[in-house]
Amino acid sequence: MNTNDTVDPEFTARLEWQVRTALRRTSRLARPARGAWRVAKLAKSAAIVVVALTAGATATLALQRVQESRSAQLRGHIASLELARAAQRQKLCADALARVDAAIARGMEPVSARNEAELAAARGVGELRRRQLDVEEIAASGRAPDDSLAAPRVGGRDFAGARLGVDLDDASAALAVAQHALEHVQQLASAGATGTGEVADARAAVAHAMSEVDRVHARTGLRSRFLSGELSAARVEWLGRIADNEAATIRRAAELERAKAVVERARTLSAAGFAPQGDVAAAELALADAQAELMILRDERALLDEELAAAH
Amino acid sequence: MDEAGWLALYRETVAPLYAFVARRCGGDRALAEDVTQEAWLRAVDAWRRGGAPREPLAWLQTTARRLLIDWARGEGRRRFDRVELALDEQVLAPTTPRAVAAVQQALARLRAPDAALLEEFHFDGRSVREIATAAGASEKAIEGRLRRARDALAARLRPWIEEARTP
Numbered sequence: 001m002n003t004n005d006t007v008d009p010e011f012t013a014r015l016e017w018q019v020r021t022a023l024r025r026t027s028r029l030a031r032p033a034r035g036a037w038r039v040a041k042l043a044k045s046a047a048i049v050v051v052a053l054t055a056g057a058t059a060t061l062a063l064q065r066v067q068e069s070r071s072a073q074l075r076g077h078i079a080s081l082e083l084a085r086a087a088q089r090q091k092l093c094a095d096a097l098a099r100v101d102a103a104i105a106r107g108m109e110p111v112s113a114r115n116e117a118e119l120a121a122a123r124g125v126g127e128l129r130r131r132q133l134d135v136e137e138i139a140a141s142g143r144a145p146d147d148s149l150a151a152p153r154v155g156g157r158d159f160a161g162a163r164l165g166v167d168l169d170d171a172s173a174a175l176a177v178a179q180h181a182l183e184h185v186q187q188l189a190s191a192g193a194t195g196t197g198e199v200a201d202a203r204a205a206v207a208h209a210m211s212e213v214d215r216v217h218a219r220t221g222l223r224s225r226f227l228s229g230e231l232s233a234a235r236v237e238w239l240g241r242i243a244d245n246e247a248a249t250i251r252r253a254a255e256l257e258r259a260k261a262v263v264e265r266a267r268t269l270s271a272a273g274f275a276p277q278g279d280v281a282a283a284e285l286a287l288a289d290a291q292a293e294l295m296i297l298r299d300e301r302a303l304l305d306e307e308l309a310a311a312h
Numbered sequence: 313m314d315e316a317g318w319l320a321l322y323r324e325t326v327a328p329l330y331a332f333v334a335r336r337c338g339g340d341r342a343l344a345e346d347v348t349q350e351a352w353l354r355a356v357d358a359w360r361r362g363g364a365p366r367e368p369l370a371w372l373q374t375t376a377r378r379l380l381i382d383w384a385r386g387e388g389r390r391r392f393d394r395v396e397l398a399l400d401e402q403v404l405a406p407t408t409p410r411a412v413a414a415v416q417q418a419l420a421r422l423r424a425p426d427a428a429l430l431e432e433f434h435f436d437g438r439s440v441r442e443i444a445t446a447a448g449a450s451e452k453a454i455e456g457r458l459r460r461a462r463d464a465l466a467a468r469l470r471p472w473i474e475e476a477r478t479p
Contacts (some may be wrong), residue, residue: 005334
């Protein structure tokens, strides 16, 4: 790594160009003022335009428009390629699911084998829908897709909300698969065909998937409240971070429980001479990690609450 | 402010802003450039609406610090080897992105005056005497506060430091 804290002249020049561009863009796209102010502002704008023209700024502005138009074109082209790739991937996943179904029908695969293939197929569909939305948003705005909770509507459409809908479908599919897997493992465990560790793993996977559904659901609600004007942009972003933090806390708490079970198991096996002491040390390290992560998330939540209270 | 005024302000602040950010990035030039760029573009957006603040560089530095904290949160916290972080009475020097992220997150969780003191001394290179004069305190008091702040920082970082394993 370079420890030099002297700015690179090339970077400075590039950023200066960006600052100039941003200044000119905001000038051109500024909301019109009203009444006398509007007249004054128009006169001022006209004066600026005259000065700019005489200073030979026309060429720069034209060049900049060409540049922006090229960027939008390039962005649209890349999004179309991503869409084609997602369509290809979705088809492969659907074919794989059909093959698994056929194998199950012939008795060559257990029914549980369908879980992974089903999840992959659902994700393939979700990815395809997401890429389609990206292409449409870029075509409408010329800008990169905006997934933030405070993203504006584009051409009257709520792309950020639509992508949250896709996320919710993905998360629901993952939850259904995790629940099937848990039921299957529980049946095996009751028949003595698998251990409690696998059941704990499957439970953690369900908790993980459920927290993701809750997270996306919470974000969807926040998005609606922002669009209805109930929440400001800053507040909705903060509340979004709190929703993310809550989901992560639930996940970490589940991982902590799982890590405790792993430590217990490793200690029992090690005491009976079936596992090396290194396994116990590794499990204890993972447990310490999970505890620390959970502590940090709780600290972060306290910090977010404080900042939210201070801001409002 | 006209465009010439904006550009004069930009040229006056970009180098010190970059230096401020780079000292906190463990020498990661790409990260320092990204943060500097984002801070200045946010300034354009905010200052056009509300006018430039009285201390533009301080505004930019505060924004850059928040961006770095946001970046560190996004990076998540990963364990790092002790050799990736030099921390003693004279030095606070994270040298890898994960150590930089951990230090930024740990600083964000310290009491604000403690974090500011550590940053002034370790990142901005101000001497104990300079800090004491500015704060109207004795050098001994500042040394004591620095020691306590460093201990608090080390305690925050401890769970994330992985001791080098002997082969």
